[in-house]
Amino acid sequence: MTDKELKKSSFYEKRSVTFPSLSLQEEQQRILEQNKHLHNETKSKLKTTTYQLESFITRNLDPILIFNDDNQVIRTNASFQKVFGWSPEEIMGVHAEYLPLIPHERKGEVQKNIAETLLGRYIQGFDYSRFYGRKTDTRASTTNRKAVCRK
Numbered sequence: 001m002t003d004k005e006l007k008k009s010s011f012y013e014k015r016s017v018t019f020p021s022l023s024l025q026e027e028q029q030r031i032l033e034q035n036k037h038l039h040n041e042t043k044s045k046l047k048t049t050t051y052q053l054e055s056f057i058t059r060n061l062d063p064i065l066i067f068n069d070d071n072q073v074i075r076t077n078a079s080f081q082k083v084f085g086w087s088p089e090e091i092m093g094v095h096a097e098y099l100p101l102i103p104h105e106r107k108g109e110v111q112k113n114i115a116e117t118l119l120g121r122y123i124q125g126f127d128y129s130r131f132y133g134r135k136t137d138t139r140a141s142t143t144n145r146k147a148v149c150r151k
Contacts, residue, residue, distance in 0.1 A: 071096040071114055 020028070057064055063080035065073055072095050076088050084101050091099070097110045113123050 065091075065099075067096055073099075 057066075057075070057077050060077055061079055063083045064075075064077040065080060066075035068074045072093050073091050074093075076086075076091060080091075081087055086100065094100075096114060097107055099110075102110065116123055
């Protein structure tokens with residue numbers, strides 16, 4: 001029975017529920033399958049990207065600190081702990097301004113750098129000094145070669 005014949009039949013007219021035509025059902029099924037394929041493809045790409053990012057963070061020899069939108073530490077890598085002596089548990093959730101590795105007289109620069117990144121600007125070639133080591137007042141001056149990125 002074709003769609004036209006079904007619409008003419010008394011069976012179709014007596015029902016209060018209407019069903020989409022066969023061609024419409026087939027089109028909906030095709031779209032559903034296409035969306036399912038796109039979903040699986042996107043999921044696979046996301047998994048690959050996540051793996052690459054995790055690998056970059058964990059295997060990087062440079063110390064890495066990652067902050068959330070509230071400027072609290074949410075992630076570090078092993079190099080950070082090795083260089084600065086602060087374990088992830090000790091540093092997690094600490095606001096950028098209160099990081100123990102920044103000398104007191106340089107803490108004002110943190111807000112300035114946060115403001116710059118919020119404006120979408122990069123911080124490059126920034127000279128800074130940090131406390132290296134937990135128990136000593138050992139400082140090192142270096143130049144930041146990395147850009148700070150914000151979403």
